[in-house]
Amino acid sequence: MLNCNHIVKKYITTTAVNDLTLTLEPSRIYALLGPNGSGKTTFMKMVAGLVKPTSGELTWQGEPIGITSKAQIAYMPTEPYFYSYMTGRDAGNYYKDFFPDFDEDRYLFLLKRMELDPFQKISKMSSGMMAKLKIALNLSRDARLIMLDEPLNGIDLLAREAIIDTIIENFSPEKIFVLSSHLVEELEKIIDHAIFIKNGRVELAGDAEELRETHHQSIVELYKTIYGSQQETAL
């Protein structure tokens, strides 16, 4: 279980995460929703141990984020994060060397399924191919918590369905999946919990079905209601 208790991440001119409190429980697929700059990525980076909160308490299985949590949490960043020399195969070997839960056979299977050449240099891949590779790498880990930041970015419509199927196939009751996206329609089909983040704090969160019933709106409509005025102001 992941517990975030009043976590804050401040930069000099901005507060990326502002008093965020939430709990993530196993056997759930969470959608982390919000426009760019709402704090989704900073939150996930804090959970992955790449960013330290300015204040607040962040624990995984009761322990602060550290070596143990890093071995059990998979995080897929939006940006390309591989070394320039790496091929798909090299990236797989890297994960195999450092993450005991990495399943190489599964990785090679996913690469084949996503029609990726393991010997192609990652730096030469298109953004769509790279997105698929990142998903294959992270879903080949048997991590307890898997966070995918914008997993559908740069991926065409047909491939999106294949990726959503792969995500569902890899889900099991002992796991927590967190999917961040602004492509809410694509996620609505598979998520069972939604967390709306606005200005670095949780605006609305809960069971997707309950949210729909309580507010008489789909998740997409709720998204528009919550962020609509903000988007208009921005425009």
Added chain:
Amino acid sequence: MFKLTKYELRKTRATLVIAAVCFAILELAYIIGLALHKENLAGGSASFLILFACFSYFFFLVLAIMNYSKEMNSKSSYLIFMTPNTPLSILSAKMLMILLVGLTSLLVYALIFWLDIRLLVAFYPDAEMTGDLLTGFARGLGVDLPELGFTLLAMLIAMIVTFFMLVALAYLAITLSATFLQNFRFKGWISFGLFLALFMAITWVDNHLVPDLYPNPASWQQLWITILPSCLYYIVLMILSTIASSRLLEKHVSL
């Protein structure tokens, strides 16, 4: 940590291969110069080989510092900091990689130097006589060759210790820029200024407070005793800087 070192080596492979190819070209030119009795070619390439070996010290220093700086300013840092490794093992792996590459280069240079002398003697038998003449001349001046060897070894050890103290200090400055100073403008310049200020302070302490037991050492034993306090001082600084960088990364990392 050894797995991390393996990837550190892999990351720098291209740079090291380019350096090795340059060295091999110079060596080849030296051999061709000797074989064809083209003294200008052999002499010129030998001079460049010596320069190359001396330059390696600064090359490895820049390589170690630039690699870390580049990593902390790029997204590839996610790859290493997402893994279940402590910041201390990450930093130690980087230093171990440079130590391994540096020591391997030193061995290669020593071997090549010995081979080049053998080749010189093979192509120019008079060179051995010149060597004997120089040895006799040195003995005549009262220079003991084993003592010279120990003196050079002491200087080499002092250079290696200074090298790693500088690397650890640079890592601390870079880590500060990636943690406490992450939101500052000109953080790169600030961290460079910090590095220079720390280096000057360390040198001042070394010159004024660290005891100089034999200001003019008369033997290699005295020289070793003279450099010992400075070496220990630099080793302590190296350890403290590495621990400080590691603690900063643990508590304030923001990639």
